[in-house]
Each structure stands twice: as C-alpha cells, then as structure tokens.
Amino acid sequence: MRLHRICCVLLLAMDVSAIAAQSSHKAPVAVIDTSLGRIRCQLFEAERPKTTAQFIALAQGTKAHEKPFYDGTPLYGIPAGVRGGSRSDWPAASLPVENEPVLRYDRPGRMGMRRRAGQTGTTEFMILDHANSEDDGDDAVVFGQCDDASLPVVTEISHRLAVADNHPDRLIVIHHIAILREGQPLPPVARDLPPAMLVANPRAPIASAPEPAGPLAVIETTMGQLSCRLFTKESPVATSVFIGLADGTKEWTNPVTKKVEHGTRFYDGMGFDRVIPDFVIQTGDYTGDISGATDIGFRFKNETFPGLSYDRPGRLAFGNNGPDTNNSEIFISEHPMRRLDGGFTIIGQCDDASVRLVEAIARVPRDAANKPIKPVKIIQVRFVSQ
DSSP, X not given: OOOOSOOHHHHHTSOHHHHXXXXXXXXXXXXXXXXXXXXXXXXXXXXXXXXXXXXXXXXXXXXXXXXXXXXXXXXXXXXXXXXXXXXXXXXXXXXXXOOOSOOOSOSTTEEEEEEEXXXXXXXXXXXXXXXXXXXXXXXXXXXXXXXXXXXXXXXXXXXXXXXXXXXXXXXXXXXXXXXXXXXXXXXXXXXXXXXGGGBOOOOOOOTTOOOOOSOEEEEEETTEEXXXXXXXXXXXXXXXHHHHHHHTOSXXXXXXXXXXXXXXXXXXXXBOOEEXXXXXXXXXXXXXXXXXXXXXXOOBOOOOOTTOOSOSSOEEEEOOSSTXXXXXXXXXXXXXXXXXXXXXXXXXXEXXXXXXXXXXXXXXXXXXXXXXXXXXXXXXXXXXOO
C-alpha cells in the first residue's frame, strides 16, 4: 500500500538518544526535513570523521557558503532509495575515501556519501530503504544509519520520483537538515518552501515513438504471465538473439560445463535473480551474476532507433556489462527511465497487465543482493505471431 504525506508526529515520538544507543560514541544525528516528511539518521562520526565533518559543515553552512548548503535542494530517486545534495553552483571538491572500519549496505536505512573518481564526493549523499550489496565497493561510503521510522518516508519519496522518471510536476526537496548533539531536543519541523520554488520541468513525451509490430513474447512465470510485443524492426539483432535463445534455435555455451548447447531452450526454468521495486525485474544470466559479465559464447552490439526510448513502463530490454556486451540477460522496467536510453537495447513493450505483474514480482521479499528469497521462475517462453 502506498503512503501519502508521512505524519511527522510518529517520528517525533522516538528519542534521539535511542538512535545512537548501539554506538559507544555519542554520535550526532542528522534530522532531515523534506517536503514529504522527516528522516533521522545517526552519523558515524567516530568511524567516518572526515566524511561526517564535511556533511555537517554543508548542512549548517560553511565559510565558503554561509547559508546551509542542502536547504532547498531537490531529491532524486535511485534503486532502493533516494539521493540528495546535487548542486551545479558548488565547486567540485573531494575527500580521501574512508574505508576502515568496513561498513556495508547490509541493512535498510544506510546513508552514504557518493564517490567520484576514487574519492568521496563531498555533497551528494544517498539513503537506502533496503539492504543493497550492489552499492558496496565503489559507489558510496557508508557514514550513517537512519532509523526504522524514517524508512517509509524514503520509500515514498523514491516511489513518487520513480513514477515521474525523476521529473515530477512538483519538486521533492530538502527543507532543512538540523544536526543534533547529545541532549539537544528535536527541532520543530522545518517550514515548507514557497510553492514557486517547487515548480519543476516534467519531461515532454516523445512524439515519434514507434510501436512494436513483431511477434508477441509470452513469458509464463510462477507468478503469472508476461506478454510483450517485440520490436523486430527497430532492434533486429537483439530480438533475433532473444527469440533464438528462448526457442532453442540459437547455440550457446554453458558457462559451467563449457559445452555448446544445441536445441536447448535457454530461459525455461530460469529464475529472476534481481528484483527492485520501482525499478526492474531481471533474469537471463545462467550463473545468477547480475553484472552481465557471464560469457555464454557470444556478445552483440547495442541497437538504438529514433524515438525508441524508456519513456513508458514495461520496456523489455537486454542488460549488459557495458556497451556492446549483450548476450542473454534481460529485464523489464517498472516505470519510465529515460536515463537508460542508449545504454540498454529495448526489444519489446509489455502490456498493462504485465506491468502490474512486474510490480508484484519486484516486491517479493528479497535479500541484500536483490534476489527473491522464494524463487520466482520462468516456466516457458513462447511466441505468438500476429
């Protein structure tokens, strides 16, 4: 069930000291008031002193930027969370990455500072509403933990932005970030910004978008049927690979046995190995490696076509490990995601009923690697000609 505006009274009921109770260091707490509710996060000041100090300086105002940096800045949706702190009027700067002790995105509510070129970016931070090991490593340094009461706020912000492809009619913004030390009371909820400051520029529709005219791919799963019409004219190579793997007419090399498979239907019996609400459901890697690095004996180049864009929900597409590394991995998008344009070849458009099934599959319980705890599998892929 989708939340509407989050009631801040519930969040105020939790004592600040309870957030930091698990830490021997009396860590500061960031109280982030947004246009959809309040988020509260303990900052790992002892474990990430430089990253935390920079975040606090930006939140409170620095000598170079006397006003609080984050006030009035928009939030953006990302897989499993939100990102904030992007500003074009702030000079590029960075900090050495603080890696010790090791902190991972192994629980909901992790807060991280994004990295750039091997260094920690000093303005952009993210908050996740689910454990996500995909962000471990090079993406962002963990420097905080948000409380459980904040997670529905993060989820709602992320959802609303995902539905709008991060271009809503009305911006979702940070009103103010207060930094609390031990013993300090929670501040009043920051006042809303003037409506004129929240006007956004939603994306214009693509007027010349083609419609698929190829066969209908019917993907029977253990949770229902996905029906997606193929773009055989616009993506001829990719659709022929998909059809050939699905019906067994294309040879492929088993990455485990190294034997060439003849007449073997590739997708039948395969599970969805990556499901993320408001993002995608993904399958097609024989070993379950979502990176797309698995080799099944061939690769093929990306295909683009004028007007064919991630401008609507239900796009069926090939995943990859970088440009022109496609082989078997496929996904279906839940919302418009034009940031993917050019990077991932679209091969089909799924109908409205299929998009609702994508939503259901994306929300099954999953582990920190975004793999369903109870497998969701493809029973069979078949094709229906017009």
